[in-house]
Amino acid sequence: MARSEASKQRFIERNPHIAEQCSFLLNETSYFEVINRVVEEAEDDFPLIVHDDLFFPKKFATLLEQLIRCLEGRWPNWGICGNSGMLAYGVGPSVTRVVRYISDPHGGVNCQGIIFPAQSIDGNVILLNRRRLRERAVVVPSFPGFQLYDLSLAVEVLRAGLCVLISPSLACHHDSGGSQAMFDAATETTWAKEYFSQRITNKALATINGCISLPFDPSFGSGKIDLEMQSLRNATIGRNTKKVAIVVRSLFNRPSLLRRALETVRSFVIAAGPAVRFEVAVATHDDLTPPPWVEEYAIVRKFRTNGLLDTRALLVRASVETIDADYFWFVDDDDWLFPNEAERIASILNISEPPAVVFMDSAHFLEEIEEDAAPIGGRYVGRLSRRFEAKNWPLGFGGANHIPFCGFVFHRSAIEDVPLDDLTLFEDYAIQLSALNRPECIQYTVEKLVAGISIRASGNTVTLEDRTAWDRCAAEVTSMMAARRLMPGIFALGNLTPPPVPSERPPEQCRLSRSEQKLLRNYRALKRGIQRVIDGMRRKRAKRRDGD
Known part of the structure; x- marks a missing residue:
């Protein structure tokens, strides 16, 4: 997806080895609507949506073909795949939950060679299992803009019973660090808070850009999921035990x-x-x-x-x-x-x-x-x-x-x-x-x-x-x-x-004897009672001051 004709030409110049396989969407106003349109209308079974400021390796087309065969064989329940994202568990010596098969202004690769099930992925590269997404009627909300679309897609994929993956085969260089300020602003919007709190049971949503606190939603059922457990549960479906x-x-x-x-x-x-x-x-x-x-x-x-x-x-x-x-x-x-x-x-x-x-x-x-x-x-x-x-x-x-x-x-x-x-x-x-x-x-x-x-x-x-x-x-x-x-x-x-x-x-x-345990309980109860008396006296004193 390119922001303009100039961005399109720049992408072709940077990636001539895959240019013939690319289709470009220009001047879009909503990444959410782009995802829905690709799932609904794309001719390929496995379309890849990418940003316009990426550099891909020369063997990327071959790596992509091999990856699709691997996913179909070893991860039969996969829905989407990216090159970086947030896991529900820690990996490696750094015990990190953030896996990066990407280089950008924030850093480089921090893992090697392993496909990981994830609870969310970064949207710089998104490989779609289009047939499976359509079968499960996966649709993201029609929100405007270019923030939180990847997180929303991961939530909907997991709610549909499919898994989200991160693969080293999609590794690339991203010539942009994104905007943390824009991400933070999007997470504070009413629509974002309501959308996520109505779909997941987690009190907070961990992402590679930071943790999103969610308001309490009293509704039960209606497809709400525990994001961490669902990301693991879905990934096991169809795999050899x-x-x-x-x-x-x-x-x-x-x-x-x-x-x-x-x-x-x-x-x-x-x-x-x-x-x-x-x-x-x-x-x-x-x-x-x-x-x-x-x-x-x-x-x-x-x-x-x-x-x-x-x-x-x-x-x-x-x-x-x-x-x-x-x-x-x-x-x-x-x-x-x-x-x-x-x-x-x-x-x-x-x-x-x-x-x-x-x-x-x-x-x-x-x-x-x-x-x-x-x-x-x-x-x-x-x-x-x-x-x-x-x-x-x-x-x-x-x-x-x-x-x-x-x-x-x-x-x-x-x-x-x-x-x-x-x-x-x-x-x-x-x-x-x-x-x-x-x-x-x-x-x-x-x-x-x-x-x-x-x-x-x-x-x-x-x-x-x-x-x-x-x-x-x-x-x-x-x-x-x-x-x-x-x-x-x-x-x-x-x-x-x-x-x-x-x-x-x-x-x-x-260990304490039974008599010592009883004495300790009585002491704690007495201490709480004294504190309540003191608090009451302070409140009365404050009321008298306000009356004066």
């Missing part, structure tokens, strides 16, 4: 905690939906007998221990070698999963490009549990202690692990070069570093709390005062990584300033 093994390591010493772990894993699998296929397994020793109820939740896989006293690493290797799955997620029997984000995690695993690693938030909970108490009515005290944020995974290259084992899902190839036979601890850290130290690995980061970890007065190796065993295993991990020559530059990520590590007091220093 991956298999994910959730493996719970257990020696059956803590049956009540094991039951909790398996109950929450089952809830997670049910909530995840059809995007991936799960196998739930309990990995244990060949000479142990599980409680009879375990097989109601999982397949019990027993492995020979060869006399080892600590078999955590052995159970990991044996599980990966014997279970036919693409990805693995290890959960110890005193961990548990939150099913709230199950569909999000499953969808990201579906759209991920192997060998990927998916990081999620996890947390320590200080707990006091009566193991022998009945499942219902037993005494329990627990509180959040420390949260491990998924976005901090790059700090692991600084020599300290920042992501617990239950906080990431890895591809089966990650253990190929890990000396698990020499490890009893740090097996999770070694696998994580091995997975990340591969040129083809892409990292997906989900900043949602997905897993909990029980920290008790005893029974946790992470709280051992004697660190000798930990230090021995640290030597093995250090040697493993020092010998690698795949991606030496990645260790620069470890030079980032690590976040402050909160102190983690043992449970016996944190």
